[in-house]
Amino acid sequence: MTATALRHELLQSYAFVARNFNLTKRYWGWELVWLSYSTASSLAVTFIAAGASEVTGQTGIDVKHFTLYLLLGTLIWHFMSIMFTFVSEVIAWERWEGTIEYTLMAPVHRWVHLIGQTLYAVIYSFISTLIIGTIMALFFEINLADANFLSALVVLMAGSISLIGIGIFASILPLLYPERGAQMTHIIQAAFLLVSGVYYPISVLPDWLEVAARISPVTYVLDGIRAAIMDNAPLSDMGQYVMPLLILGAITLPMGVWAFGQAEHYAKRTGKLKRVG
Amino acid sequence: MNAQPEIRGKQDDQNALIVSDITKIFHIHKQPLWRRVLRRPSTPNNNQRQPVTAVNHASFEIKRGEIFGVLGPNGSGKSTLIRVISTLLIADTGTVTVFGLDHIKHEMDVKNMISRVSVDAAFFKKLSPLENLLYGARLYGVTGREAERKAYEILGRLGLDKSTYRQPMEEMSRGMQQKVAIARAFLTSPILLLLDEPTTGLDPRSKREVRAFVEELRDSHDATILITTHDMEEADVLCDRIAIMDKGTIVALDTPEGLKSRLPTNGYKPTLEDVFMDLTGNVLVDKDTLEEPELHLN
Ligand SMILES: Nc1ncnc2c1ncn2[C@@H]1O[C@H](COP(=O)(O)OP(=O)(O)O)[C@@H](O)[C@H]1O
Ligand SMILES: [Mg+2]
Numbered sequence: 001m002t003a004t005a006l007r008h009e010l011l012q013s014y015a016f017v018a019r020n021f022n023l024t025k026r027y028w029g030w031e032l033v034w035l036s037y038s039t040a041s042s043l044a045v046t047f048i049a050a051g052a053s054e055v056t057g058q059t060g061i062d063v064k065h066f067t068l069y070l071l072l073g074t075l076i077w078h079f080m081s082i083m084f085t086f087v088s089e090v091i092a093w094e095r096w097e098g099t100i101e102y103t104l105m106a107p108v109h110r111w112v113h114l115i116g117q118t119l120y121a122v123i124y125s126f127i128s129t130l131i132i133g134t135i136m137a138l139f140f141e142i143n144l145a146d147a148n149f150l151s152a153l154v155v156l157m158a159g160s161i162s163l164i165g166i167g168i169f170a171s172i173l174p175l176l177y178p179e180r181g182a183q184m185t186h187i188i189q190a191a192f193l194l195v196s197g198v199y200y201p202i203s204v205l206p207d208w209l210e211v212a213a214r215i216s217p218v219t220y221v222l223d224g225i226r227a228a229i230m231d232n233a234p235l236s237d238m239g240q241y242v243m244p245l246l247i248l249g250a251i252t253l254p255m256g257v258w259a260f261g262q263a264e265h266y267a268k269r270t271g272k273l274k275r276v277g
Numbered sequence: 278m279n280a281q282p283e284i285r286g287k288q289d290d291q292n293a294l295i296v297s298d299i300t301k302i303f304h305i306h307k308q309p310l311w312r313r314v315l316r317r318p319s320t321p322n323n324n325q326r327q328p329v330t331a332v333n334h335a336s337f338e339i340k341r342g343e344i345f346g347v348l349g350p351n352g353s354g355k356s357t358l359i360r361v362i363s364t365l366l367i368a369d370t371g372t373v374t375v376f377g378l379d380h381i382k383h384e385m386d387v388k389n390m391i392s393r394v395s396v397d398a399a400f401f402k403k404l405s406p407l408e409n410l411l412y413g414a415r416l417y418g419v420t421g422r423e424a425e426r427k428a429y430e431i432l433g434r435l436g437l438d439k440s441t442y443r444q445p446m447e448e449m450s451r452g453m454q455q456k457v458a459i460a461r462a463f464l465t466s467p468i469l470l471l472l473d474e475p476t477t478g479l480d481p482r483s484k485r486e487v488r489a490f491v492e493e494l495r496d497s498h499d500a501t502i503l504i505t506t507h508d509m510e511e512a513d514v515l516c517d518r519i520a521i522m523d524k525g526t527i528v529a530l531d532t533p534e535g536l537k538s539r540l541p542t543n544g545y546k547p548t549l550e551d552v553f554m555d556l557t558g559n560v561l562v563d564k565d566t567l568e569e570p571e572l573h574l575n
Contacts, residue, residue: 008418015415019401019408026403026445098399102461105363106416107388269367271303271357276397 009112016116017123020086023093024124039132042074043139045199050140065230067140070199072226075136077198079129079156080163080218081189086121087167088189090114092174092182101274110264111257118164146232154238155224158245162217165252172263178272192218217248291377293469293501294339294362299371301332301357331357333525334370339503339518344495346516347505348549350559354525355505356395359473362503363393375469389417392467396474398454402447406432406457409446410464417465424464431460436486452483459490470494472504476511488515509549519549523557 024031049066053059090113094100103113170188174181195202195209196218202210213219224241227233267273305327332354339345347355360366362373364380364387373380380387400409407428414424432442435456441449446457455475462470472491476484488511494500506512512519513533521529521536529536533549540547540555554560 011415011418011420015412018415018421019404019412022404022408022412023401097401098397099401100399101360101363101365101393101395102399102413103416105365105388105391105393106413107385107418108416109385265367268365271301271366273365 009109012108012112013116013119015108016113017120020117020120020124035128035131038078038128039135042071042078042132042136045074046070046136046140064141064143068142068230069226071136071140071142072229073198073222075129075133076156076222076225077193077196077218078132079125080159080221081193082125082128083121083160084163084167084170084189084192085185086124087114087118087164088170088185089174089182090117090168090171092171092185095174095178095182098274104264104273110261114168114257114260118167121164121167122160144229147229148232148234149228151228151233151235151238152225154235155221155228155241155245158242158249159217159221159224161249162245162252165249165254165256166217168256168260169252172260175260175263175267175272192216195219197222215248217245217252220245291341292338292374293341293343293376294345294503295372295374296338296358296362297336297372297374299332299335299358299361299373300330300369301354301361301366302369303329303331305329330525332361332368335520335522335525335527336371337520337527337530339501341501342495342499343517344491344502344504344515346512346519347503347522348507348509348512348519348553349505349522350507352524353522355522356473357525358522359393359395359471359503359505363391363471364388390467391469391471392462392465393471394455394458394462394473394475396477398451398458400446400454400457403445405443405445406437406449406460407442409457410461413461414464419465427464428460431463432457435460435490452479455479455483455487459487463494468500470500470502472502474505474507476506476508484511491515509553513549521549521553521556523553523559528556 046067049063049070052061052063052066091100094103166188170185172181173184177184191212195205195212196216197205197213198218202213202219205213220241224233224238224245227237227241335354335358337345347358349355357366361368362375362380364384367381375387375390378386400406401412404412407425410428411421411424414428415421419427429442433439437453437456437460441453446454449457455478459475462472475491476487479487491502491504492515495502504512504515516533518530518532519536520527529539529552531539536549536552537547540551550560
């Protein structure tokens with residue numbers, strides 16, 4: 001690839017980043033609503049730890065440990081689910097706005113398109129997670145003396161790759177099913193929340209759900225980051241979390257992009273993009 | 278304006294667009310996929326595919342610099358034809374060649390040369406015209422700065438008030454939105470413009486402005502234009518040649534004069550409406566019935 005071609009493609013990717021930024025800006029009222037809602041629900045979950053002794057009547061509970069466990073769960077889930085939503089709604093947004101034909105007839109390689117959308121998804125989720133995390137720090141006494149942030153970051157990045165692949169997969173649904181597709185992607189997200197051990201160890205799940213947990217990248221991200229932040233696990237210990245994530249990513253990402261291309265072709269053959277006008 | 282000088286220069290004598298034997302059939306299912314899959318083979322089959330032949334073996338060539346009209350009533354296949362050319366639909370038969378390039382084999386190059394304006398001005402409604410235009414232009418590799426400069430120029434030329442440039446699109450009238458749509462198409466320096474009923478639903482004044490702009494595009498910017506319409510008068514004044522389409526089939530193709538001269542002049546000049554009636558036995562549909570019902574798909 002020549003330098004000019006790369007520059008051209010970067011500019012095209014940036015088109016999606018800038019557009020999404022503008023959408024965030026123009027829908028700022030809703031952004032505030034979502035942020036408040038997410039903050040409230042993160043706080044609500046984390047307060048469970050504070051009340052654990054009172055609820056159960058047990059005195060030996062390590063509340064600080066439990067608090068950090070839940071807090072990390074809500075923040076990681078927030079980051080992962082927002083990122084997943086943004087990637088999986090790459091087509092759904094265009095359907096809602098009615099712009100799908102204009103975006104798909106532009107001379108943009110699909111991977112350039114997806115990179116743009118993904119880049120914004122990562123930036124957006126990161127900032128919004130940071131805001132919620134900051135607010136939560138005001139409510140709970142958190143001891144991060146034992147935290148290894150580098151380990152946590154590496155796991156988070158590896159996890160993002162595989163989740164993005166699955167998100168691209170899910171984004172196909174609105175191409176295939178103009179009506180119900182967007183709803184289906186939310187079901188996928190709900191399944192991740194249930195099986196990945198966001199607020200509890202996956203060992204509490206029935207056996208068959210535990211199997212599902214083992215193939216969910218979110219499980220490894222949570223385990224890895226909890227080990228890094230709560231137990232100061234060094235980078236060298238992260239292999240057990242990073243390896244499965246990279247393997248999952250190496251499968252889901254290329255397959256997601258490939259499947260997207262197939263779905264786009266199918267939609268163009270059967271007239272599912274749009275038919276009015 | 279000159280996005281592909283090499284392509285243009287080399288292929289001066291070529292046709293801008295060759296549509297050859299294009300057919301597009303849609304299969305609509307009465308029942309969703311999962312029901313069809315679950316249906317036992319023995320049950321009476323009342324959910325068979327109902328094929329709709331939207332475009333039926335259409336062929337024509339458009340010369341460079343021409344304004345070529347496709348005239349036909351609602352549902353005659355005009356939009357389907359345009360979607361096939363713009364790679365939004367994959368045809369069942371036939372080929373499309375844009376300035377010598379097959380539109381499937383050279384998809385990116387062809388996409389770079391064409392722009393489309395549809396009857397519905399499809400925009401991000403909360404974004405402003407400028408934000409929408411910048412997005413559109415960047416997709417074609419035009420930088421933000423250049424796009425902004427051009428956007429001002431074109432929007433000004435189209436008579437759009439400056440105060441609206443940074444307001445959400447949803448606050449604009451349909452006529453204004455359609456002007457922004459035309460600006461978007463023009464911003465990317467297309468050498469083949471596909472205009473799908475660009476004036477439908479506009480007030481007479483906006484209609485005139487859009488028409489004038491289309492002519493200006495051809496004259497001063499060397500663009501080739503394919504325009505669909507169900508407005509005979511528009512086709513008559515604007516187009517060099519017209520293909521009349523009915524139920525997916527091109528039933529006649531000629532200059533406006535040529536088409537009209539097919540009918541005997543019994544004391545009065547025949548109109549394109551008369552020609553259409555003569556060819557199909559139908560009248561062109563009234564403008565107000567244009568909007569198609571939003572269908573549920575799949
Ligand atoms: N995506 C689609 N899926 C199914 N049927 C379609 C689709 N697009 C168009 N049709 C059908 O094809 C025929 C031609 O439609 P269209 O090309 O939109 O006509 P026009 O633009 O001349 O009004 C109509 O019967 C229409 O219902
Ligand atoms: Mg139409």
